[in-house]
Amino acid sequence: MTEAVPVHIDGVELTLRANENLLDACQRSAIELPFSCRAGSCHTCLLRCTEGVVPAQAQRGLRPSLRSLGYLLACQCRPTGAMTLTRPSQADMVTSCQLLTSAGTDASFRFMQFETARLLTCQPGQRLLLVTDAEPAPLIEVTATCPETHMVDALMHCPPGGIFPSWLDAADAFGHEFEVRGPVDGAGDGLAGKADVPVESPAPAPDPALWTELDGGATVRAVLEDFYGQVYEDPLLAPFFQKVTRDRSIDKQYSFLKQLMTGERVYFGDRPRNAHHWMVISNELFDYRQALMVRTLEKHGLTALQIARWTRLELHYRRDIVKSAAWPRHVNGVDLPLDGYANETLSAGTLCDHCGAVIDAGTLVKYHVRLGHISCPGCASGGPQALASSHGACDAAA
Template sequence: MSAHAISFAGLNFTAEESESLLDAGLRAGMDLPFSCRGGICQACLLRCTDGVVPAHAQRTLSPSLQAKAYLLACQCQASGPMSLALPDPADRLTSCLLHDSRQENDYLFLRFATARQLPCKAGQTLLLDLGEIPPLILEITAVHAEAFSIEALLHCPPETMLPDWLRHSEFGHAFDLAGPLEKNAGSDSDGRSLPEADPLLWTELEDGKKIRAILEDFYRQVYEDSRLAPFFTGSTMGRAIDKQYSFLRQLMTGEACYFGDRPRNAHHWMVISDEIYDYRQDLMQRTQLAHGLSDCQIARWSRLENHFRNDMVKDSPWPRRIGGMAIPFEGFAEETLSVGSVCDYCQQIVEPGTTVRYHLRLGKISCPACSQASPAPGSTG
C-alpha cells in the first residue's frame, strides 16, 4: 500500500491508502472538524482544491457540492496527492426546522432549530436561497448552542417576497440555510459604518423613555457583575448610561445626536472575547425581556449593537484609529462639538459649537472651564 502527500490549510501530512483522510489528518495533529465519523453528520466536509476526489467520498453529498469537489474526510481514502481546504461557508447548507416566526413592522423574527451544531454567532448572517425568489438574508441575533436553537431577524419591507410557510409561521417546516457569513469585517476600519436606522423602534420604545429605563437597570447589574464590572473601573454609571443612550438614539433614529467615540475606539484597549460579548448581550436581552419588549424588538435592538461586534471582540488591545491612522494611547486633543454633550468632570451641559478637550484613550470630554482649571483634567483616568 502506498501513502500519499496531503496538504490541508498550508500544512502537510501523509495518508495511507488504507485509512481515511480524517484518521490520517488527526494522527498528524491536524485541526480537522469531525463528529459522527460514519458519513452522516457531514461535520468533516472538506473541499479538494487539487487532486482526484474518490467517488465514494462524495456519494451522500448534493450534486452541487460534488461539482465543487467537496468530500467527506471520514469517507475518503486518497488515491493520490491532494490539497484540501475548509468549506466555503456560502456552500455549506444546514438543515433547519422552523419553530416560530413573527412579523412586526418591517421585520420578521424567526426562531429555528438546526440539525447539527452550527458554529455561528450573533451578528453573522445566514442565507435562505429558495431558488424561486431572491435569496433572503437572516441576521443572527441570538444562539442557544446547547439547544441547537437560533434566533434571527429578516428585514422585509412590504414588497419582500416570502414563502408561505415563513409568512404563516408553519411550525416544523424544514428548510436549508447556507453560512454563517460575516456581515461586518470590522477591525481594519475606523468602525465608522452604521447599521440601517430603525426609527420605528425608537417610537415603539416610547421615544427613548423605555430605553433609558432598560439602560439604568442593565448598568446597575453590570456594575454588580464580577465579570463585567472590572471593565468599568474609574467610569461612573451615569456616564455609561448617558453615552449608551445617545449612541442608541443615533443608531435608531439616524439623527446625529451622539458625541463620543464609536465602539471601535471606545473599546480599543479592552480585551473582549466572543464569550464575554455574548455574556453581556445575554444580560442585556434578559433585561429587555423583563421590561416587556417583544422578541422582535429585542432582536431589532440586538441587530444595531451586533453591527459593531467585530469592532470590539479581540484578544489584545488595538491602538485607537482616526482617519485610518493609529494614534497614541495617551494625551489630549480638542474638538468643536457638533451636538450638545455633558462635561465628564463638572457634569454641566456643553452646548453645540463649544470647543472641548478630550482624552484620547478614555474619550472623556472637559468643558472650557474644567480644561482651564487644570491643563490635563482626568489625567489619572
C-alpha cells in the same frame, strides 16, 4: 490506488499508502480530523479539495453545491493523484432547520425562532442565508442561540426589492422545514492583535419604528437607567467603568441608540471601535453583557420581536469591541500611539492628575498619550516632591 501519492492537508504533506483512505492516513499521521461512521453516511469527515482531482466515490451523497466546491468525504477518498485539501468553511455549510415561531408585520424584519438539526457554530450577530431559489436570498441575522437545545432566535431581513418567503406568514408555519447556509460572515473572534485593527463597521440599518414603539425614547431611557444601575454593581463589568460616571454612560448610550434606531445624527461621541479601544473584551464577556441587557429589556415589557430588533443594533458592533489585545485609537486615518508619554506646554492652568497640585499655564508637563493623564514636573521627575507652587497631596507627603 497503486502508487503512493502526496496529499497536502493544512500545509502538512502526507504520503498515502496503498489502498489507504484519507481518514486512515490522517489518523496514522496524527492529523486531527473529526469522524464518526467511517462509512460515508454522517459527513463528519468533510474536507475541501483546492487542487487535484476528486475521485467521484469521495463525493457520493454530498449536495451538488458542496460537490461543485470540491468537498469530499475523507473516509471515502482514495486519491488517484496529488491533492491539496483544506478544512470546511462554515460559509459553505447548509443546515436543516424547523420553524417554531415567527412574528412581526414590519416591512423589513420578521422575528423567527427555529431549531437546527445539527449544532450550528454561530454567534449572535452573525448572519445566515436562507437556501432558496429567490434572488437575492433573505439574510437571517442571529440574535440568540442555545447550544443545548439547538434553538436559534433570529431576524429575517427582507432583501431589497424582494419579499419574505410565503411560508413564513402562513397559518400552518409551525414545523416548516427550511435550510440555511453559513454563517456567511465572521464574528469578532477575540483573536485580533495590535497589528490587526479592523475597520470601523458602518452603522446598521436604522429601525425608526422601534423608537416610536418605545415611546419616542422614554422606554429606552428607563431601560438604560436600570441597565447601567446593574452594570455599575456587576463584578465583571463595573471595573471597566471606574473613570466614567453612570449618568455620562446613560446619556452617551441613549444618544447612540437614538441615532441607531432613528438614523438621525444626534450622537457626537466616539464610535464603539475607538470608545473601547483599550478594553480587552472577550466574546464571553460581550455575551454576558448582552444577556444582562436582554433580561433588562424583558423586565421592561419589550416583546421578543422588539428585543431581537434592539439586540440586532448592538450585536452589529461585536467586531469593533471584542479583542484579545488593546488596539490604538484610529483618528482621521491615523493610529494614535497606544502607550508612552509626550511633553506639552500647557496653554491653560490645570491640576496634576497624580498629586492634585495646581499647574500654571506655560508649564512643560508630561502626559500619557492614551490616558491623557498629566504629571506635574514634580511627579514626572519620579521624586516625592510636587511643584513648588502646588497645594496638592504631594505637598503634604513631602
